[in-house]
Amino acid sequence: xxxxxxxxxxxxxxxxxxxxxxxxxxxxxxxxxxxxxxxxxxxxxxxxxxxxxxxxxxxxxxxxxxxxxxxxxxxxxxxxxxxxxxxxxxxxxxxxxxxxxxxxxxxxxxxxxxxxxxxxxxxxxxxxxxxxxxxxxxxxxxxxxxxxxxxxxxxxxxxxxxxxxxxxxxxxxxxxxxxxxxxxxxxxxxxxxxxxxxxxxxxxxxxxxxxxxxxxxxxxxxxxxxxxxx
Amino acid sequence: xxxxxxxxxxxxxxxxxxxxxxxxxxxxxxxxxxxxxxxxxxxxxxxxxxxxxxxxxxxxxxxxxxxxxxxxxxxxxxxxxxxxxxxxxxxxxxxxxxxxxxxxxxxxxxxxxxxxxxxxxxxxxxxxxxxxxxxxxxxxxxxxxxxxxxxxxxxxxxxxxxxxxxxxxxxxxxxxxxxxxxxxxxxxxxxxxxxxxxxxxxxxxxxxxxxxxxxxxxxxxxxxxxxxxx
Numbered sequence: 001x002x003x004x005x006x007x008x009x010x011x012x013x014x015x016x017x018x019x020x021x022x023x024x025x026x027x028x029x030x031x032x033x034x035x036x037x038x039x040x041x042x043x044x045x046x047x048x049x050x051x052x053x054x055x056x057x058x059x060x061x062x063x064x065x066x067x068x069x070x071x072x073x074x075x076x077x078x079x080x081x082x083x084x085x086x087x088x089x090x091x092x093x094x095x096x097x098x099x100x101x102x103x104x105x106x107x108x109x110x111x112x113x114x115x116x117x118x119x120x121x122x123x124x125x126x127x128x129x130x131x132x133x134x135x136x137x138x139x140x141x142x143x144x145x146x147x148x149x150x151x152x153x154x155x156x157x158x159x160x161x162x163x164x165x166x167x168x169x170x171x172x173x174x175x176x177x178x179x180x181x182x183x184x185x186x187x188x189x190x191x192x193x194x195x196x197x198x199x200x201x202x203x204x205x206x207x208x209x210x211x212x213x214x215x216x217x218x219x220x221x222x223x224x225x226x227x228x229x230x
Numbered sequence: 231x232x233x234x235x236x237x238x239x240x241x242x243x244x245x246x247x248x249x250x251x252x253x254x255x256x257x258x259x260x261x262x263x264x265x266x267x268x269x270x271x272x273x274x275x276x277x278x279x280x281x282x283x284x285x286x287x288x289x290x291x292x293x294x295x296x297x298x299x300x301x302x303x304x305x306x307x308x309x310x311x312x313x314x315x316x317x318x319x320x321x322x323x324x325x326x327x328x329x330x331x332x333x334x335x336x337x338x339x340x341x342x343x344x345x346x347x348x349x350x351x352x353x354x355x356x357x358x359x360x361x362x363x364x365x366x367x368x369x370x371x372x373x374x375x376x377x378x379x380x381x382x383x384x385x386x387x388x389x390x391x392x393x394x395x396x397x398x399x400x401x402x403x404x405x406x407x408x409x410x411x412x413x414x415x416x417x418x419x420x421x422x423x424x425x426x427x428x429x430x431x432x433x434x435x436x437x438x439x440x441x442x443x444x445x446x447x448x449x450x451x452x453x454x455x456x457x458x459x460x
Contacts, residue, residue: 067329
């Protein structure tokens with residue numbers, strides 16, 4: 001096992017950062033967590049230097065070298081510390097989980113961000129897009145349930161990525177005022193959420209509403225204010 | 231080497247498909263190319279079955295199993311046929327090329343599509359976004375030129391991805407009417423383009439303007455028409 005210094009610049013409010021925390025914990029890697037305190041108004045110079053292109057979290061710093069973008073970081077972690085693998089070893093199975101990870105970030109995580117920062121008719125459109133993506137995932141999960149786990153018992157890469165869905169409840173509450181995710185409409189997905197939340201590493205490392213809400217409220221306020229000034 | 235049947239659903243008009251052709255040629259893999267003839271109005275049932283989520287090219291079919299999304303396909307090809315590697319073996323170097331590949335698709339390829347399908351002020355905004363991304367790549371290339379090649383002499387994954395820039399000339403001509411890419415403003419990038427176009431596999435497998443233009447003209451016409459009906 002590598003013994004070089006591992007740091008993670010992140011925030012408990014971000015599903016993109018927390019999925020990296022989960023991966024490091026699953027592997028049992030010790031790391032220094034550097035909370036990025038004011039992502040909206042005052043980014044740390046460490047973050048800006050480590051990710052000059054996007055200036056966003058998470059950034060993993062391994063032996064002084066920065067690795068950016070959460071999916072990229074998860075692949076890196078699995079290559080550097082190959083025990084408790086999170087990606088399948090078979091190239092075809094790996095291509096399948098990579099496909100769904102990209103789908104999750106483009107069609108769920110990204111769209112959720114849009115739901116958070118919109119209102120009225122515009123927001124309804126985003127909610128509809130989100131539901132369309134959920135429907136696709138629901139039927140995929142129903143058909144090939146096993147693909148969504150690294151193994152029978154173990155969490156895998158795709159589970160950590162899909163974990164972003166756990167932020168949904170706060171987003172519904174803050175920005176939409178009603179439920180988007182109806183467990184009865186997505187029974188397979190809902191079963192997966194329950195199992196996922198109940199897994200060892202996850203239940204011990206779940207951000208609380210208090211950790212998520214203030215930041216998300218601020219983003220919504222800030223983006224909506226800047227829209228009215230356009 | 232695997233001897234299973236390899237098929238590629240694609241089109242010479244698409245940089246996303248052609249980068250996969252280049253990778254297969256670099257590896258010397260024999261494959262059946264299945265030209266998707268009418269992507270806009272009449273997708274083949276093979277495409278729809280093989281990529282039910284996005285219904286888009288390219289799709290690699292290896293031994294009957296479909297692999298979708300071009301970056302995903304390139305990774306798969308490099309794992310199945312590891313000779314003439316296109317991705318670096320070192321995990322950190324690999325994370326760097328994956329980072330820039332994602333950047334290329336999000337900030338160049340995607341934005342070029344927007345330039346193609348917009349007009350006036352809206353189009354100028356997209357061109358500006360594209361130039362911003364080019365500036366970032368130019369300084370990266372200037373500083374760490376080698377990163378953009380699999381080796382000193384050999385083409386790598388990131389080169390094949392960046393090859394999308396070769397479609398720019400047609401897009402400038404069809405949709406913008408003037409040059410976006412001024413070689414003097416991007417000397418490192420321009421040097422890379424010249425070297426890339428002159429590499430063996432690339433110069434033998436470059437789509438012609440005749441192969442690209444009609445499809446791109448159609449997309450522009452179609453999207454602009456549907457915008458005026460919104």
